[in-house]
Amino acid sequence: MKLLIKFILLYGLLCTSAHAENTPPSAEQAAAKSPAQQMDRDSVCTRCHDENDKTPVLAIYQTPHGNKADSRTPSCQGCHGESEKHLSGSKGNSPDVVFGIKKGAYSPSDAKDQNTACLTCHEKDQNRTHWQGGAHQVADVACTSCHESHAAHDKVRDKRTQPDVCFTCHTDQKAQVRKFSHHPIGEGKVACSDCHNPHGSAGPKLLKKNTVTETCYTCHAEKRGPYLWEHQPVTEDCATCHTPHGSNITPLLKSRPPFLCDECHDGPHQSKNPAAGNAAGMQGGLTGAPSANYTGRACMNCHSMVHGSNDPAGALLQR
Ligand code: HEC
Ligand code: HEC
Ligand code: HEC
Ligand code: HEC
Ligand code: HEC
Ligand code: HEC
Ligand code: HEC
Ligand code: HEC
Ligand code: HEC
Ligand code: HEC
Structure with a gap:
């Protein structure tokens, strides 16, 4: 196997030196490349860069960028640029594009220049518009x-390794997904990219869909309804009550009921029962049980269908 690779590389080297300084191939020629010819293109670089490099570069042949049977596959120079000066081997001349963020033998190119190199092929992809x-x-x-x-x-x-990549920069989210109630992100079941398109989007916060709520519906379709009795904030924005990454108040709530509900309802039972004007607003008014809305599931003890109800008698989200 090693021998075969050596042979291919050597063969490529001979070919390229024979064609030294030639003009770039025409579109027709490029399209007609066979796998062996694809390997040849790379030999201008692989004669020096091989498995012996500190970071092995040839693993690229195990990625979609190394599919030599596909004529669209980039050559080394397709990404790193022609790099003529670097090819001569003289120290101090970097390839045209040096990728990455850490300084190695050379300083990395500007992010813009790196991205331009990738976007020449990937700008038109649907996910990157x-x-x-x-x-x-x-x-x-x-x-x-x-x-x-x-x-x-x-x-x-x-999915399993993606969050760690994002967390190198997004430390807030790293802390959030470790809270008591969270989407199973650390568990590898939900990925950041299930909700976000890191390449840009038409929605807010790089969300895949145009709104938070549409994004939530992609998995929690049952919350879309339609409901006979809707709860207005639910149709407007799930993030009014929920936080997407993590919370210590289960399930993913921004604050604890009844306070969560009180933000808008302002002690509904109090106003109905002026005689029972305590903080709970429930005493004597409905059940006689004190503070029923401060225990257990609080308001949801009775208003259990907080996302909407399909029961003809569910106008108060009680069933
Ligand atoms: C004549 C030998 C030679 C050829 C041909 C050559 N390189 Fe290099 N390249 C080197 C040397 C030497 C270094 C410095 C590496 C080091 O010190 O580890 C280097 C460094 C690099 C680096 C930077 C590595 C880093 O750590 O920052 C990249 C990227 C690179 N080469 C890409 C290419 C590409 C792409 C081609 C083909 C277009 C190519 N090289 C052709 C010898 C060569
Ligand atoms: C799809 C674009 C692409 C192609 C094709 C490509 N490279 Fe790279 N190269 C990169 C990126 C991006 C990096 C930064 C490290 C990484 O992402 O793995 C890199 C890093 C390198 C490095 C530095 C390695 C290091 O981390 O120190 C060398 C050397 C190199 N490439 C040589 C080559 C050679 C030789 C070829 C052809 C066999 C090639 N590259 C093909 C994109 C490409
Ligand atoms: C913030 C991190 C991040 C950046 C920056 C990023 N990507 Fe991605 N990329 C991802 C993730 C995550 C996926 C997997 C998406 C998925 O599985 O839905 C991906 C997938 C891809 C894919 C394959 C699937 C697809 O969407 O077509 C391509 C091609 C791609 N990225 C190219 C690029 C290019 C080109 C750039 C720079 C212009 C870039 N990416 C910048 C995170 C990133
Ligand atoms: C010369 C064209 C070309 C360049 C330049 C290029 N790519 Fe690609 N890339 C491709 C092709 C072709 C594929 C295979 C796509 C496919 O199968 O649909 C691909 C696949 C990918 C994939 C995986 C897609 C998948 O479906 O598995 C990612 C991620 C990606 N490229 C990122 C990059 C990044 C990052 C750069 C810049 C460092 C880059 N590409 C530069 C042509 C290119
Ligand atoms: C279940 C869907 C979902 C998942 C999974 C998800 N996010 Fe989010 N993310 C959102 C929503 C929704 C927002 C907007 C929050 C808002 O408007 O209150 C957001 C906002 C953000 C923001 C912007 C925060 C701000 O305050 O501006 C960052 C950064 C972010 N997410 C990163 C990540 C990372 C990193 C991951 C993976 C670890 C991830 N997200 C996973 C839904 C998600
Ligand atoms: C190299 C650092 C880096 C990495 C890695 C990274 N991001 Fe970001 N991200 C940023 C910066 C910088 C911003 C813009 C400033 C900010 O809002 O914090 C940003 C913003 C965001 C936003 C908020 C967008 C907005 O409109 O406010 C989201 C969502 C996000 N990133 C998701 C991700 C996801 C998902 C990943 C992993 C796939 C990821 N990021 C990886 C640096 C990074
Ligand atoms: C990619 C699919 C996906 C998306 C998109 C999604 N979720 Fe989830 N959600 C899940 C999964 C999986 C669980 C865990 C279910 C389980 O453990 O049985 C979950 C659980 C929840 C829980 C219960 C958490 C707990 O502690 O029990 C809430 C609340 C929730 N999601 C709200 C949202 C909101 C709000 C959005 C939009 C910002 C959203 N989800 C988007 C997949 C998703
Ligand atoms: C008015 C506040 C509020 C809004 C808005 C809201 N929720 Fe909830 N959600 C709750 C409360 C409170 C619970 C806990 C219910 C319980 O304990 O019975 C909950 C529970 C959940 C659960 C876990 C239990 C279950 O019913 O499956 C999911 C998933 C969920 N919500 C998704 C969503 C989605 C998706 C949206 C947007 C379409 C949304 N929520 C909007 C208050 C809200
Ligand atoms: C963001 C504000 C907001 C939050 C938070 C909120 N609600 Fe509502 N709620 C409304 C609005 C607006 C209506 C519709 C009121 C109307 O039609 O008069 C409503 C209607 C209701 C109704 C039906 C009563 C009626 O008059 O139609 C009940 C019951 C209810 N909410 C319970 C709750 C509970 C329980 C919580 C906490 C889990 C909660 N709400 C959180 C805004 C909110
Ligand atoms: C013990 C059961 C019970 C609990 C707990 C409860 N409610 Fe009610 N709620 C009812 C009943 C029964 C009605 C209808 C009778 C009435 O109008 O007084 C009602 C009516 C309502 C209404 C519509 C009438 C109005 O006054 O606007 C809203 C809004 C409401 N509740 C919100 C809440 C909120 C918010 C909580 C938590 C702080 C809560 N409820 C706790 C049983 C309960």
Whole structure:
């Protein structure tokens, strides 16, 4: 196997030196490349960069970028640029594009230049139509801050390892998903990218859908209704009551009922029962049981259908 690779590389080297300084291939030629010819293109670089590099670069052949049977596959130079000066091997001349965020032998190129190299092929992809103007583009985050192009396993594209990539920058969310009530993100069942499109979106906060609520419906479809009796804030914005990443008040609540409810309802039973004017607003008024709305599920002890009711008698969200 090793021998075969050596042979291919050597063969490529001969071919490229024979074609040295030639003009770029025509579109027709490029399209007609066979797998062996695809490997040849890379030999201008792989004659020096091979498994012996500190970071093995040849693992790229185990990724979609190394699918040599696909004529759209980028060559080394397709990403790193022609890099003529670097090819001569003289120290101090970096390739045209040096990716990544950490300084290695050379300083990385500007995020803009790195991204341009990727976008020449990926700008038209459906998922990246909102890259320009998206929060990450605006903040000069590089594609390679998230993606590892030479690794056989691109961590950010695996649900289980993706959060760690995001957490390197988003420490608030890292703390939130560890709270008592949380989406099973750390458990590898829900990924950040189930709700967000990190490449940009038409919605707020890089959400995949146009609103928070539409995003929630993608998994909690039953909350969409239609309900005979709707609860207005539910149809408006799930985030009025819930926080998406984590909370110590289960289930993912922003504050504890009855306070959560009181933010809008302002002691409903109190006003109905002026005689029972205590803080709970319930005493004697409805059941005679004190503070029923401060115990257990509070208001939901009675108004159990907080997201809406389909019962003809459910106008008060009680059934
Ligand atoms: C003549 C040998 C030679 C050729 C040909 C060559 N390189 Fe290099 N390249 C080097 C050396 C030497 C370094 C410095 C690496 C080091 O010190 O570890 C380097 C460094 C790099 C780095 C930066 C690594 C880092 O740690 O920052 C990149 C990226 C790179 N080369 C890409 C390429 C690409 C792409 C090609 C083909 C277009 C190519 N090289 C062709 C010798 C070569
Ligand atoms: C010369 C064109 C070209 C360039 C430049 C390029 N790519 Fe790609 N990329 C492709 C092709 C072709 C595929 C395979 C797509 C497919 O199968 O639909 C691909 C696949 C990918 C995938 C995986 C898609 C999948 O479905 O598995 C990722 C992630 C990706 N590219 C990121 C990048 C990043 C990051 C850069 C810049 C460092 C980059 N690409 C530069 C052509 C390119
Ligand atoms: C903030 C992190 C982040 C940045 C920055 C980022 N990506 Fe991605 N990328 C992801 C994640 C997460 C996925 C997996 C999405 C999924 O599974 O739905 C992905 C998937 C992809 C894919 C394959 C699936 C698809 O959406 O087509 C391609 C291609 C890709 N990214 C290219 C790029 C390019 C090009 C850039 C730079 C312009 C870039 N990415 C910047 C996180 C990022
Ligand atoms: C899809 C675009 C793409 C292609 C094709 C590509 N590279 Fe890279 N290269 C990158 C990115 C991005 C990095 C930064 C490290 C990473 O993401 O794995 C990188 C890093 C490197 C490094 C520095 C490694 C390090 O981390 O110190 C070398 C050397 C290199 N590439 C050489 C090559 C060679 C040789 C080829 C052809 C076999 C090649 N690259 C093909 C995108 C590409
Ligand atoms: C269940 C869907 C969902 C998941 C999963 C999710 N988010 Fe969010 N995220 C949201 C919503 C909704 C908002 C907007 C919150 C609001 O408007 O109150 C948001 C907001 C954000 C914000 C902006 C915060 C601010 O205050 O502006 C960041 C950053 C963020 N999320 C990162 C992440 C990261 C990183 C992950 C993965 C660890 C992740 N999110 C997983 C739904 C989600
Ligand atoms: C290299 C650092 C970095 C990484 C890695 C990163 N982000 Fe970000 N992200 C930023 C910066 C910078 C901003 C813009 C400033 C801010 O809002 O904090 C941002 C903003 C956001 C926002 C808020 C958008 C808005 O409109 O306010 C969301 C959501 C987000 N990122 C999600 C993600 C997800 C999901 C991942 C992982 C797939 C990720 N980020 C990975 C740096 C990063
Ligand atoms: C990608 C799918 C997905 C999306 C999108 C999603 N969720 Fe979830 N949600 C889940 C899963 C999975 C669970 C855990 C269910 C379980 O443990 O049985 C969950 C649980 C919950 C819980 C209960 C938490 C607990 O502690 O019991 C609430 C509340 C919730 N989600 C609200 C939301 C809101 C609000 C949104 C929109 C911002 C949203 N979800 C978007 C998948 C999703
Ligand atoms: C008015 C405040 C409020 C709004 C708005 C709201 N919820 Fe809830 N949600 C709650 C409360 C309170 C609970 C706990 C119910 C209980 O204990 O009976 C809950 C529980 C949940 C649960 C877990 C239990 C279950 O019923 O499955 C999910 C999932 C959920 N909500 C999703 C959503 C989604 C999706 C939206 C937006 C469409 C939304 N919620 C809007 C208050 C709200
Ligand atoms: C963001 C504000 C808001 C929050 C928070 C809120 N509600 Fe509501 N609620 C409303 C609005 C608006 C209506 C419709 C009122 C109307 O039609 O007169 C409503 C209607 C109701 C009704 C039906 C009564 C009626 O007059 O139609 C009940 C019962 C109810 N809410 C209970 C709750 C409970 C229990 C909670 C806490 C889990 C809660 N609400 C949290 C705004 C809110
Ligand atoms: C012990 C059962 C019970 C509990 C606990 C309870 N309610 Fe009620 N609620 C009722 C009944 C029965 C009615 C209808 C009778 C009435 O109008 O007084 C009602 C009516 C309402 C109404 C509509 C009438 C109005 O006054 O606007 C709202 C809103 C309401 N409740 C909100 C709440 C909130 C918020 C809580 C928690 C602080 C709560 N309820 C706790 C049983 C309960």
